[in-house]
Amino acid sequence: MKKISVEHLARVEGSGGISATIDGKVVTNVKFVVNEGPRLVERLTLGKTPEEDVNIVPRICAICTISHKYAILRAMENALSVKVSSKVSLLRELMHMGEMIESHSLHIYYLALPDYVGFPSAIAMASKFDLEVRIALEMKEFGNHIMKTASGRYIHGENPVIGGFGKFPSDEELAWIKSRAIQFMPFVMKTVRLFCELDYPDCPEEDTVYACCNPDKNTYGFVGDEILLSTGKTIKKEDYKNLTNEFVVSHSYAKRSLYKGKPYSVGALARVNNLGDRLKGEARKMYQRYFNRRWKRNPLFNNAAQALELLYAFERIPSIVDKMLKLSDPPLVTYTKKDGRGTGIVEAPRGLLIHSYEISGGLVSYTDIITPTAQNAEDIERYCLIAAQKFLYRGEEDKIRDRMELVVRAYDPCISCSAHMAEVRNAPPEDWKVRLAKLKERNLPIFIGVGERDRSDDAVGIELALKLKKHGVKDVWLESEVREREVPWNKASHRPLVFLDAVDFREKSGKVILLPLHYIFSDSALSHRLLPFISNGMSYERLKNSFVLGIQPESIEEGRKISSPVRQALLKVLDQIIN
Known part of the structure; x- marks a missing residue:
C-alpha cells in the first residue's frame, strides 16, 4: 500500500495539501487538507460596531480583501437599511473588477500556465514566453492600481465604508483607468485564445452542480441578491444555508459544504456555466466560440473561464468609468438603526462568498462567513479521486501526484501556492485492519452481507455475515433481509455501514480492502450490482x-465453492471483527 502526498499545496492563507492512499489497484482515500489552524475571525467580530467589523473582516485574506470588504458592506447595509447611490455602486464594481484582474492574471499566468507549457515556474517560463510574463505582470499591476485608486491602498483599503466612500477618485484618475483598459485589449484577447485553446486533459471529467450569484437584470456580473444553480434553481441570499449546509471533517481545519448531500463547485467556471449566455461584446463572441460540454464536466477549464472573465472585466471598465463621469460625488448615507440582520453575497475571484450578520443594540451579535474554498473542498477531493483511480488503472501511478496538483491548482484556492514538497510513502500492510479498528472505535458498525451463494467466491459476503451472526455479532444483515424489510441505516445514521462483498480490485485472490462506498460509485470499473441495491434513498451523508x-x-462462476485464498481471507476478516 502507498500514500501519495502533496504536503504543501494550494492553501487558504497558509498550509494545505492533498493526499491519496492506494491499496493495490484501488484508491482507498483522498484528502484535501487545510492545515492552518482556525483564525477565529467570526468570533473576533462579536461585540463590535459594524464600522469596526468592516475594517476587521477583510483581513481574512490579502488577495480577496476587496471581495470581503464588498460582501460585509452589502450585508451591513442590508441589516441597517442603507441604500447607496448609483455612483457608489459603480465605484465598488470598479474596485471589484480590479481585484478580479489582479487575481485572475496572477493565477492563470504565474501559477497555472507553467503546468501546460512544460516549465516548473513562471520565472523559468519567461525564457520562452518573456512577453507574456511581462505583460501579465503589467496586467496584475493594473488591477492593483484600480484597487488602490478606489479603496485607498493596494491591500486592506479603508476608503469603502458603510453608506459610500470616504473619497472618490478624480475624473483624471478615472479617465486614465479607462484608457489603460482599452490599451490592454489586444493582449487580453490573446490571453483568452491562449487559455481556451490549451490542451486540457480529459482526466478528470464528471458532472457537478455549479453555484454563483445571480446578478440583476439578466446580466453577467459578480454581485446579486440570490444564488443561481446550474440546475436552474435560485436561492434567496437569506436562505444561503439551504445551499451550503456546512460541516466539519477530522482531517482539515476548513469547513465543508454539501448541497442536497452532494458536492458542488463555485468559481469562474461556475459563473461561466451559469451566466455565460449573458455575456456581451467580445466576451460573448469568445464564449460562443470556445464554450462546450467539457466546460461543464472538467474543473481544469476554470483556467479558461478566468481568462474569459478577464476579457469581461476589461470590456466592462470603460462603461463603468463613462457612467461615473456623468455623476456627482454623493455624500455618505447615514443610518440610525441599531438592530437588524443582513446577508451579503458577492463573487470573489475563487467563487461565491457569503457574509451574514446580526446587529443588536448597535453591536454585532452574530457572524457567519462562508468562503469559496470551503465550498469547493468536497468537489476537489472527488475530482482528485476520479483522476487518481483512472491513472492507477492505466498503470500510470507516477502521474497521480502531478494530476492531483493540477486539479487543485485549477480551483485556484485562495492564493493557489504551487506544491514544493511531495513524496510517495509506503503505508502499513493490511491497512484494512487499522481502518476497521478505527470504525469500531468510533461506533459499532452495521454489517450487510452481499452476494450470490451459488456463484463460488461471490458468496463470501453472505458466508461472512452468517458466521458473524453465529458468533453473536449484533446488527448483521443479509442482502435478502434488507430487500424485504426497512433498510437498517435509516434509524442509525451515525453508525458506520459496512458492506461485506466480493469485489474485483484486479488484485491477487484473497486480497482484502476496506474503502468508502462512494469510491466505488466514482469509478465505473469498480461499480457492480450493489449500486442499484442501495442507491435509492441513501443521502450523501449516509454514503460518506x-x-x-x-x-x-x-x-x-456458478456452482463452484469458495476458493481457498478467499476462504482464508474470510476467516481473517471474521477474526478481526469478533476479536
Whole structure:
C-alpha cells in the first residue's frame, strides 16, 4: 500500500495539501487538507460596531480583501437599511473588477500556465514566453492600481465604508483607468485564445452542480441578491444555508459544504456555466466560440473561464468609468438603526462568498462567513479521486501526484501556492485492519452481507455475515433481509455501514480492502450490482459513512465453492471483527 502526498499545496492563507492512499489497484482515500489552524475571525467580530467589523473582516485574506470588504458592506447595509447611490455602486464594481484582474492574471499566468507549457515556474517560463510574463505582470499591476485608486491602498483599503466612500477618485484618475483598459485589449484577447485553446486533459471529467450569484437584470456580473444553480434553481441570499449546509471533517481545519448531500463547485467556471449566455461584446463572441460540454464536466477549464472573465472585466471598465463621469460625488448615507440582520453575497475571484450578520443594540451579535474554498473542498477531493483511480488503472501511478496538483491548482484556492514538497510513502500492510479498528472505535458498525451463494467466491459476503451472526455479532444483515424489510441505516445514521462483498480490485485472490462506498460509485470499473441495491434513498451523508469490506475473488462462476485464498481471507476478516 502507498500514500501519495502533496504536503504543501494550494492553501487558504497558509498550509494545505492533498493526499491519496492506494491499496493495490484501488484508491482507498483522498484528502484535501487545510492545515492552518482556525483564525477565529467570526468570533473576533462579536461585540463590535459594524464600522469596526468592516475594517476587521477583510483581513481574512490579502488577495480577496476587496471581495470581503464588498460582501460585509452589502450585508451591513442590508441589516441597517442603507441604500447607496448609483455612483457608489459603480465605484465598488470598479474596485471589484480590479481585484478580479489582479487575481485572475496572477493565477492563470504565474501559477497555472507553467503546468501546460512544460516549465516548473513562471520565472523559468519567461525564457520562452518573456512577453507574456511581462505583460501579465503589467496586467496584475493594473488591477492593483484600480484597487488602490478606489479603496485607498493596494491591500486592506479603508476608503469603502458603510453608506459610500470616504473619497472618490478624480475624473483624471478615472479617465486614465479607462484608457489603460482599452490599451490592454489586444493582449487580453490573446490571453483568452491562449487559455481556451490549451490542451486540457480529459482526466478528470464528471458532472457537478455549479453555484454563483445571480446578478440583476439578466446580466453577467459578480454581485446579486440570490444564488443561481446550474440546475436552474435560485436561492434567496437569506436562505444561503439551504445551499451550503456546512460541516466539519477530522482531517482539515476548513469547513465543508454539501448541497442536497452532494458536492458542488463555485468559481469562474461556475459563473461561466451559469451566466455565460449573458455575456456581451467580445466576451460573448469568445464564449460562443470556445464554450462546450467539457466546460461543464472538467474543473481544469476554470483556467479558461478566468481568462474569459478577464476579457469581461476589461470590456466592462470603460462603461463603468463613462457612467461615473456623468455623476456627482454623493455624500455618505447615514443610518440610525441599531438592530437588524443582513446577508451579503458577492463573487470573489475563487467563487461565491457569503457574509451574514446580526446587529443588536448597535453591536454585532452574530457572524457567519462562508468562503469559496470551503465550498469547493468536497468537489476537489472527488475530482482528485476520479483522476487518481483512472491513472492507477492505466498503470500510470507516477502521474497521480502531478494530476492531483493540477486539479487543485485549477480551483485556484485562495492564493493557489504551487506544491514544493511531495513524496510517495509506503503505508502499513493490511491497512484494512487499522481502518476497521478505527470504525469500531468510533461506533459499532452495521454489517450487510452481499452476494450470490451459488456463484463460488461471490458468496463470501453472505458466508461472512452468517458466521458473524453465529458468533453473536449484533446488527448483521443479509442482502435478502434488507430487500424485504426497512433498510437498517435509516434509524442509525451515525453508525458506520459496512458492506461485506466480493469485489474485483484486479488484485491477487484473497486480497482484502476496506474503502468508502462512494469510491466505488466514482469509478465505473469498480461499480457492480450493489449500486442499484442501495442507491435509492441513501443521502450523501449516509454514503460518506458507508464502506465496502471487499475480498478479491478468484472466480465467481456458478456452482463452484469458495476458493481457498478467499476462504482464508474470510476467516481473517471474521477474526478481526469478533476479536
